[in-house]
Amino acid sequence: MKTIKLPSQRLLYDKVALTLSLNKRRKNSFFSCMVYDQVFKEYGGKVTNNSNQRYNNNYQFKIHGDNTADVSFYPINTKHNFFRIEYNPSKLKKEGRIKLRKCLIKLLGIDVVKRIYFEATVTRLDLTLDVFDMEPDLYIHVDRAKQSSIYPKSSGKPGSQVIGSKRSNCKITMYDKNELRKKQGLKPIGGNYQRIECCLRNLQCSMNELNSDILKHLNKIKFYRKDFFHDARFSKKFLSNAKSHGLNYALAKCNRNKRLRYRRHLEDYRTKPINVNKLDFEKAHKRALGSLVHREYQQLFLDQVA
Structure with a gap:
């Protein structure tokens, strides 16, 4: 085969x-x-x-x-x-x-x-990104967001990580897709299959006006190896908050000086498992919404805005 x-x-x-x-x-x-x-x-x-x-x-x-x-x-x-x-x-x-x-x-x-x-x-x-070869057990963070939460697996490793809330214009979720497939009785795909979802609201545009600028939401996500949990420079309270609620929550609970210091320390554990520049936005957009394009009206629309 x-x-x-x-x-x-x-x-x-x-x-x-x-x-x-x-x-x-x-x-x-x-x-x-x-x-x-x-x-x-x-x-x-x-x-x-x-x-x-x-x-x-x-x-x-x-x-x-x-x-x-x-x-x-x-x-x-x-x-x-x-x-x-x-x-x-x-x-x-x-x-x-x-x-x-x-x-x-x-x-x-x-x-x-x-x-x-x-x-x-x-x-x-x-907006969803599937990553099939991601380093396991990474923690995510987005600048200027204060809310985050984690729903742990039974093994104690990080499960679904969420940054933002239902009211956020951009809520980011990362979770183990293979874990979900197992619960559904499906075979796992690849090695470490992670799904990253950016739930975008209030875009105030049409489907025709959507462009690759929305990929900036994926670019904002920072990834950190779990090794920072063994770094003595971080307080026990910070590490406990990070493990239970995620990095955005843990950093938001720190005062300004400590937050800036911890963010510098976290850079020692930063990794870049995704490459947004290699994503084919046009292909994904056409695959999802192309069936709604009426060719005759498309030309009429283009003539009107020209």
Whole structure:
């Protein structure tokens, strides 16, 4: 059997949320489609709880296999866009992304869907980097962030590391993907398979306006070998906080002078396991969102902005 060589790192979009305004005629057409269950029957639609407390109507549709898309409309705050959709383009794969576009056409009409790539607002994007050969048990840190947390494995080694909160415009998570695969009954991939997720919110741009500038969020992440836990220059309290809550939390608990000193000491343990310059942003972007590009409207849009 031929062995497939894994890349050392892989960029992808793990989750995307979009909002779009609709005119009155299109809203009425959308309601009519929902009332007669046209899309419900075909895509196994079901009503879901309004967990984000922003929309009056929330539904989930099965698009491809067990992979779903969450659709919301009629916002509680009428200043918000009328229609919202959230889905995972990576899990849908190519066939699922094409099916999603067909579902949107049935919900909104082709005249709306052909504009969605250029006019819908991206309200959430999970920019994800898979690293297949990372040195194990690294600790992460991002400058100027005060919140961090760690969810340890049963072995006591660092598990999921989180920097930021649900309210942050950028929340960073790093975790052992192979550990998750084992829990799901799947075989591990590669050696040390780590996933880094940057959950970006309030981007205030369209899919067409997204560019490689968003990779700066990956560039901000610093990685440190766990050997610093054996360095006597750090206090026991700092090391305890770092082990339990992460480096950002531990440093935030120090006064300014100690924080600056500890950051200098940490540089002795810094390593660079990712290479952002080698990431192919265009390939990842096209793979995730290319099915929503309408070629005819794309040319019309480009002519208008020229």
